[in-house]
Amino acid sequence: MADTTEKTVVTPEELDALEVRLDEVEQYLHLDEKRGRVAELERESAAPGFWDDGDRARALMAELSAARDDVHSVENARTALDDARTALEFAAETEGAEANEFATEATASARALERAVDELELSSWFTGEFDHGDAILTIKPGQGGLEAQDWTFMLFKMYMKYCARRGWKVTVNDCPAAEVIGIDRATITVEGKDAFGMLRAEAGVHRLVRISPTDAKKRRQTTFAGVEVIPVLPDDIDIEIGPDDIRVDVYHASGPGGQGVNTTDSAVRVTHLPTGIVVTCQNERSQIQNKAACMQILKARLYELELEKRAEQLDEIRGPKTEIGFGNQIRSYVLYPYQMVKDLRTGVETGNVDAVLEEGDLDPFIIGYHRWVTGNADA
Template identity: 80%
Template sequence: MTTSTEALDALNARLAEVEAYLHLDEKRARVAELEAKSAEAGFWDNPDAARTLMAELSSCKEDIQAVADAREGISDALAALELADEMGGDEELLAEAASTAQALERKIDDMELSSWFTGEFDHGNAILTIKPGQGGLEAQDWTFMLFKMYMKYCARRGWKVTVNDCPAAEVIGIDRATITVEGKNAFGMLRAEAGVHRLVRISPTDDKKRRQTTFAGVEVIPVLPDDIEVEVDPGDIRVDVYHASGPGGQGVNTTDSAVRVTHIPTGIVVTCQNERSQIQNKAACMQILKARLYELELQKREEALDEIRGPKHTIGFGNQIRSYVLYPYQMVKDLRTGVETGNPDAVLEDGDLDPFIFGYHRWATGNAEGPSAEDTLLDE
């Protein structure tokens, strides 16, 4: 692994573009404004408003510091290269420069990606739901595999995850999964995953070991900020309680703490069983229900569901956004962008989704080309 002054100059040019996209001069002015507000008497009289402003202040400072750290890293790598050249190509210094450049590239990728997030909720938290599609028992197992993949990915990103609902299926896998993900850009990042995911493998439930194709659908919606109010008439909802259960048939607890909330006018059903009490589970259900009702209202008002979670499709053949092939060859390929890998274990077992998520956002913002029509047809 080596690097060069040309490669570092290219990183510096990318960083300058990111700095412009992030409007750092405006953010520096905003930091000064927010710090002045936070020092005013009575700032914490309205705790919710104060927390919102402090979160904005923290985010602005984080972006400013990230660019400053990256500039310092490029300067350090250039200094290491110059010193290595003076010492006749010192391998230790060259390795240090290469390692710094590699880490910088990942950081600039993150900042570049963040600069593309212009949606109202992109920088906030997300609610991700996985449901089995065509494929019977296999689809329930595939849903569980995706659930574990996203849990791994969130851990890699350092995001906090709350498992709202993940009931075990009767034979294999899970009936569905809903998780709330808290972290910077969580919704912006994860909306790349909304759509139908296809798995091709030798069926573990087939005695004849035949190849099976199965599907699961992923829905991603934003957690609504506190300043967005969604009114829900108590007379419009039905609340049911029942025993909670977890993946693999393990009981989460032995009381009737799991909650199912049905919104009668729309037919929307939300279930939560992660918390130990009905009150907590009901609160989580209502948060998810309000987010879904808000999304539904946007759809009616703007006819633009694509802006929130992508178009609705049958969870089956012809509608997949990504294929995971474990047999007769090994490959994961995104059919929108053409991004692929021959190491599905890294994706499914380790949650290495960044290449696919970064690739999607580059493609969606016009910074990369998608696959050819021929590639798409071959994969379908």
């Protein structure tokens, strides 16, 4: 038989360890109960009059979709495990090139299984009230002047790429161009499975070190931007906002680089007078749609503010409030004199800065953060 015991080839012991992890995830998900719930919801959704109550129907369909995803994810992982074991057995029973092919197939199935189990484990660690729901992410420039506005735009593009990689839907609520370079700020709403749970790893100060693109002497510059992540509140959480408590202003919308979005006063700025919170949205061409988006974000921020007043759990929602500057960063992105992205909380790092900034490859950092914060860093 040909030698197929290279380090890159999966071993039976590795498959056994993956099976143990998969068993633990399946227990956490209560998969048998979830299968029953899927069957129940499918029957209910097919019943006459199901859509008579639109809000309830949409909520149940969302529950059905999430339950199906969990069931299918585990079943697909089980299939990958079976495929890997079968291919590894064939590799042991054959010789030459055929044995190598089976060993390669076993390893590929095992690696796919490992990625699937990583995702399932990560989701199982999300125990917060809003972790499995949607998120509102805001990026603001910090210390660094014009450079910080450009850094804010770079982060905005990075998060857009990351959301696309994960198949999440993104709505750009606000992203006004700065006068010289970059953007003044950006606010996006992210819709997708575990969006808030995943993205809350990004809340904090992000530091960039590079040669300044605006300095004629090409000196090294350090700049900062802050990322805020808050949950999109479910419809059953009611935040009362009196009509006299807000001021609504409208103005012309514009996008990054100064291009006009339209020629009407469609952009909306909502100011909550009692707290001074200001929310702006200019993504939609309708004032009504932009105001609705503003109110959704405002309610989420008021909910967060209420938590801050009466609970000590603010860090779980937004992360600690710190100055967006030196000494407070959660992650450093160094482009000069060497290239490295390093998370200062977990120690996760990479020298491939283009993969992070240009391609949105953030999973190693986000998964590393959640392993660290849940005490599963050695998992």
